[in-house]
Structure formats: C-alpha cells, structure tokens
Amino acid sequence: MKKFILMLAAIAALTMSAEAQTYGVQTLGSFTAVGEAATNVAYVVDVRKQASVTLQWDRVSSGAGAQVISLAFSRSTDGSTYNSTLDSLTLASGGATATTTVTNIPTYGAGYIKIHYMTNANASTVFTTNTLKYAVKIGAP
Numbered sequence: 001m002k003k004f005i006l007m008l009a010a011i012a013a014l015t016m017s018a019e020a021q022t023y024g025v026q027t028l029g030s031f032t033a034v035g036e037a038a039t040n041v042a043y044v045v046d047v048r049k050q051a052s053v054t055l056q057w058d059r060v061s062s063g064a065g066a067q068v069i070s071l072a073f074s075r076s077t078d079g080s081t082y083n084s085t086l087d088s089l090t091l092a093s094g095g096a097t098a099t100t101t102v103t104n105i106p107t108y109g110a111g112y113i114k115i116h117y118m119t120n121a122n123a124s125t126v127f128t129t130n131t132l133k134y135a136v137k138i139g140a141p
Contacts, residue, residue, distance in 0.1 A: 033127040063125035075110035
C-alpha cells in the first residue's frame with residue numbers, strides 16, 4: 001500500500017510539472033500622444049520563448065468621437081538590429097471613453113519585438129493616457 005501511494009504521488013508530481021506554465025504581465029510604459037504626431041517609445045519585448053506575444057493597449061482620448069491610432073513595430077533576431085520595414089497595428093479608439101485592446105502579434109521566429117512609436121492622426125485630439133502591457137506564457141507554443 002505504501003508503494004502504491006508513493007507511485008501515485010510521483011505520477012501526480014510529474015503530471016503537474018509537465019503542464020506547469022509561468023504567466024506574467026509586464027508594463028512597458030505609459031505615455032501621452034499629441035495630435036498629428038508620432039510619439040517615440042522604443043519599447044523592446046523579449047519573445048524568444050513565444051510564437052506570439054499578447055499586447056494590451058489601454059488609452060483615453062481627450063476628444064469625442066472615434067479616433068484612429070497606430071503602433072509601429074519591428075522584429076529582430078538578436079535584439080540590436082531590427083527589420084528596416086516597420087509593421088503597424090492600427091486601432092480605433094472610443095473617443096473620451098477609456099478603451100482597451102488586447103491582441104496578439106506573431107513573432108515569426110524572431111527573438112525580439114520593438115515598438116518604435118505611436119501615431120495619432122487627429123490634430124485636435126491628445127491621447128492623455130496610454131499604457132502598453134505585454135504578457136508571456138512560458139512553456140506555451
């Protein structure tokens with residue numbers, strides 16, 4: 001009976017460790033983006049253990065009505081030299097209402113993703129509160 005209980009305990013420990021994943025949310029930073037301008041942020045995300053990275057963008061605009069804003073980013077294999085052609089993520093914002101967008105950016109095998117800047121196309125609107133966060137799940141594909 002004692003051997004049976006030890007065997008069950010060993011199987012349970014192996015099963016739990018095989019499925020264990022570490023999840024963490026990191027804040028890249030907060031910034032303000034003025035109208036008709038690009039706001040440089042230069043945030044780098046280590047994605048060496050990820051097939052994609054989850055990005056959360058919380059923002060509030062000073063103006064009413066829908067706004068269109070974009071993030072420009074690129075990928076790197078070594079963390080120091082980045083792709084010359086930038087990719088962009090364009091999002092709608094809900095005016096003066098707080099808006100949150102959660103999306104995945106595929107890594108395509110790169111080890112790092114750098115968020116270069118955010119653009120605000122509306123001349124009369126300031127994005128007063130912008131917070132970028134990312135999440136990684138170690139052990140996930």
